[in-house]
Each structure stands twice: as C-alpha cells, then as structure tokens.
Amino acid sequence: MSSTEENPVFDRLLIVLSLFGVAVVVLGIVAVATRPAASNEIPLGEPFVARLSLSEFQIGGTLTVPAGQVVLEASNDGSMAHNLVVRGGNLRTPDFNPGETVRLDLGAVGAGTFEVLCDVPGHTEAGMVSTITVAPPGTEIQPTATADTLPDFVALDALVEESMLAFPAETEGRGNQPLEPTVLADGTLEFELTASIEQWEVEPGKFVDAWTYNGQVPGPAIRIDVGDKVRVILRNELPDSTDVHWHGVRTPNSMDGVAPYTQELIAAGETFIYEFVAERPAVGMYHAHHHGQRAVPNGMFGVFTIGDNPIPYGRTISGTTIPADLDLALDIPMVLNDAGVIGLSLNGKSFPATEPYVVTEGDWISIRYYNEGLQSHPMHLHQFPQLVYAKDGIPLDSPYWADTINVAPGERYSVLVNADDPGTWVWHCHILTHVERDDAMFGMVTALIVQEA
Numbered sequence: 403m404s405s406t407e408e409n410p411v412f413d414r415l416l417i418v419l420s421l422f423g424v425a426v427v428v429l430g431i432v433a434v435a436t437r438p439a440a441s442n443e444i445p446l447g448e449p450f451v452a453r454l455s456l457s458e459f460q461i462g463g464t465l466t467v468p469a470g471q472v473v474l475e476a477s478n479d480g481s482m483a484h485n486l487v488v489r490g491g492n493l494r495t496p497d498f499n500p501g502e503t504v505r506l507d508l509g510a511v512g513a514g515t516f517e518v519l520c521d522v523p524g525h526t527e528a529g530m531v532s533t534i535t536v537a538p539p540g541t542e543i544q545p546t547a548t549a550d551t552l553p554d555f556v557a558l559d560a561l562v563e564e565s566m567l568a569f570p571a572e573t574e575g576r577g578n579q580p581l582e583p584t585v586l587a588d589g590t591l592e593f594e595l596t597a598s599i600e601q602w603e604v605e606p607g608k609f610v611d612a613w614t615y616n617g618q619v620p621g622p623a624i625r626i627d628v629g630d631k632v633r634v635i636l637r638n639e640l641p642d643s644t645d646v647h648w649h650g651v652r653t654p655n656s657m658d659g660v661a662p663y664t665q666e667l668i669a670a671g672e673t674f675i676y677e678f679v680a681e682r683p684a685v686g687m688y689h690a691h692h693h694g695q696r697a698v699p700n701g702m703f704g705v706f707t708i709g710d711n712p713i714p715y716g717r718t719i720s721g722t723t724i725p726a727d728l729d730l731a732l733d734i735p736m737v738l739n740d741a742g743v744i745g746l747s748l749n750g751k752s753f754p755a756t757e758p759y760v761v762t763e764g765d766w767i768s769i770r771y772y773n774e775g776l777q778s779h780p781m782h783l784h785q786f787p788q789l790v791y792a793k794d795g796i797p798l799d800s801p802y803w804a805d806t807i808n809v810a811p812g813e814r815y816s817v818l819v820n821a822d823d824p825g826t827w828v829w830h831c832h833i834l835t836h837v838e839r840d841d842a843m844f845g846m847v848t849a850l851i852v853q854e855a
C-alpha cells in the first residue's frame with residue numbers, strides 16, 4: 403500500500419465530523435444537558451488518549467480506541483529515533499528521540515480500522531506498523547494510564563521474575579543444524595537449500611511466518627574445508643524472487659548472488675545452482691541479497707564456515723596464555739537479529755527460548771558472533787573476558803581481551819572464553835531495551851552455565 407492511498411476510515415471520519423458539527427449547532431447544549439453520557443462516550447474537549455510505545459521494531463500499546471475524539475500519545479521506548487504516521491492521511495509527528503513522548507491529535511474518528519507506522523527508512527518493513535481499531539459506540543474501553551502515573555512496580559516485579567524463571571523454555575524448531583552434503587563422483591560437496599515461509603516459534607507460544615532456509619532460523623549451518631568444491635542448489639518456494647549472497651566468502655563474481663548484476667533473479671518456483679571452490683578460510687554467512695531488508699530480518703540467513711577456527715594456541719596475550727593443547731568444550735555460532743518477524747533474538751529465538759550453554763569449570767569455549775540485524779549489539783558476557791582472535795574470519799595479529807564486543811550489522815567476531823568460575827552467568831546485548839521490557843526479560847539474552855569441576 404502506498405501512503406497516498408485513500409483511507410476510507412478518514413473519509414468517514416470527515417463525514418462523521420461534519421454531521422457531528424451540524425448536530426451540535428442544531429441541538430446546542432440541550433443535547434449535552436439532557437442526555438447522560440454513556441460509559442465510553444467521549445465528549446468533545448475530552449479526547450481518549452491512546453498510549454503507544456515505539457521501539458525496534460514494533461508499535462505497541464493501546465490499539466483499540468472508542469469512536470470520537472482521539473489523541474495518540476507515542477513514547478519512544480527504543481534506542482533510536484522514530485516517528486508516528488497515520489497511513490493514508492496527512493497526520494504525522496516529526497522524528498523524536500528515545501525517551502521522548504509526542505502527541506498526535508486525530509480529531510474525531512469513526513468506527514473502523516486504520517494503520518499507524520514509523521516511516522524512518524526501513525522501519526515499517528522491519529515491523530513498525532500496527533492496526534488501530536476504532537470500536538463502535540457502546541464498547542467498553544479502558545483508557546491506559548497517563549504518563550505521570552507510576553506503574554505498579556510490585557506487579558511488574560512478579561512478571562519480570564516469572565519471565566526470567568521460565569528460562570530455558572522449550573520451543574519448536576532449532577536453527578544452525580549442520581547440513582550434510584551429498585558427495586558427488588568428482589568429490590564436489592552438494593548442498594540443498596529450500597527457501598520458503600514456515601511457521602517459527604520465536605518464543606513460547608509466539609509463532610511467526612518466518613522466511614527460512616530448510617524451515618530453520620538461522621538456516622542450516624554449512625561447513626567445508628579450504629579446497630572443497632561446493633555446489634549449492636537453491637529452490638525458491640517463496641512468494642518473492644530471491645538470490646543468495648555468500649557474505650565474507652571468496653567466490654567468482656558470477657556466484658556473488660546479487661541480481662541483476664551477477665545473475666538473474668531466482669523467481670518464485672525456480673531453482674538456481676551456485677558453484678565455487680573454497681579458496682580461503684571464512685567465518686561467513688549466507689543470506690538473501692534481493693529484498694534483503696525484508697527477507698534477512700525475517701529469517702533468511704545462515705552461517706557458512708570454511709576451515710578451522712584460527713585459535714592462537716600457545717600465545718600469551720595480556721598475561722594470559724592460551725593452552726597449546728586447548729580442546730574446545732563448545733564452539734558456538736551466535737547469530738544476532740533485531741528486526742522483521744523474528745525480532746530481537748539470538749539464533750532465531752527470543753529469551754526465555756534462547757539456548758543455555760552448559761560447560762564445566764575450567765572449560766574453554768569459542769563463540770562466533772554474526773550480526774544479521776539492522777543495529778549494532780554490544781554482546782556482554784558476565785564474569786569472563788572474551789579473547790577476540792579473529793574479525794570477519796581474519797585472524798588478528800594482536801588478539802585482545804574485552805568483556806563487551808560491539809557487533810555491527812554484517813560483522814563477525816570470533817572469541818575465546820575460559821569459563822573458570824562456576825555459576826549461571828548471563829550473557830546479553832547491553833542495549834538494555836534489547837533485553838528488557840517493563841514486564842519481562844526478553845530478546846537477546848541467554849546464559850553460560852558453568853558447573854563445578
């Protein structure tokens with residue numbers, strides 16, 4: 403839908419407004435004085451205030467309002483600038499910053515529905531669009547608390563605690579499952595990917611229409627060695643055309659997956675075969691390039707690894723020596739996302755459905771962070787410093803320790819952790835609105851659970 407499209411609710415609104423004006427003139431104060439107001443009738447001058455909360459990337463809050471005078475009061479509870487626009491009308495706020503609240507006076511609205519959205523580029527597509535229902539007269543609607551009313555902190559504490567104790571929660575589906583190739587006669591490794599929209603349980607009970615490879619978010623993990631010849635058959639069962647870009651992987655230009663420059667779009671129902679030789683090690687990703695702003699946040703991404711982790715065995719970095727005979731207890735791919743139908747998530751799951759990682763005191767683990775989202779995420783692991791030993795798969799001459807690793811969209815960081823202290827250590831993005839709401843912990847949080855040796 404384009405923003406210039408006519409909006410029947412607002413046409414009706416104008417008629418309602420005109421008729422209402424005539425009625426007021428004709429009946430004067432007699433009508434007001436003689437007729438007791440029904441429970442939800444909002445007299446002129448006392449608009450219904452619907453509080454909306456804008457964040458990355460959703461618009462929530464009071465999505466049902468009564469017919470009559472309505473004001474939208476939008477607070478920016480996110481971490482970047484947003485705006486509020488009524489689709490199909492001229493009503494909009496300017497961009498406003500995190501922590502700010504703005505009002506948008508709709509005037510009188512008639513029963514029906516209309517859409518509100520944020521039109522900062524990419525934000526509507528990422529999920530910042532909601533439908534507001536205007537209930538017919540006679541419907542009971544609870545106005546939400548005003549900005550100067552403190553929330554019920556005791557009740558919220560209970561809800562937050564409940565959400566935290568629900569971890570780890572079981573959900574259907576698991577991403578990053580290793581994809582086994584068929585080995586062809588000449589040794590070529592043949593992988594099969596099918597792109598399709600499938601139901602995906604992001605958090606307990608919340609199923610979304612995810613855009614997937616092989617029904618998984620992240621898509622299946624592909625791992626090969628330097629020198630391998632690879633052939634990936636991509637079947638497109640999406641309603642949209644697609645292509646696949648091998649992010650951080652050296653390929654011939656014709657295999658780079660950017661239609662229409664390097665190939666034709668793979669239309670819905672069609673198949674395309676990617677073929678190349680793995681020339682260099684890679685901590686890569688594969689994802690849709692065409693309509694990436696829609697397809698990728700909605701789930702079309704996976705990890706693509708060539709060769710082994712370039713761990714700096716035996717080296718001493720800032721006084722800590724990495725064992726020469728180090729054996730990894732876990733090698734964790736952690737794919738970050740923050741938009742589309744998947745939303746704020748680690749490996750396609752939102753807390754409390756994120757995966758806990760269980761190790762034994764003294765274990766070493768490697769983590770590869772991949773950011774397939776639209777924002778940077780500073781990933782903080784409690785207690786244990788993380789040794790950054792490769793950036794975008796390229797081994798660092800000077801690895802460094804840090805307890806918070808900021809991962810921008812498209813980036814990959816390979817880190818090493820020595821889990822030398824027992825306990826349940828939370829591990830999360832440190833943009834706090836990416837992990838907490840007033841009533842829950844959610845989104846980009848998991849835990850490293852270190853058991854006593």
Ligand SMILES: [Cu+2]
Pocket residue numbers: 778779780831832833836846
């Ligand atoms: Cu974040």
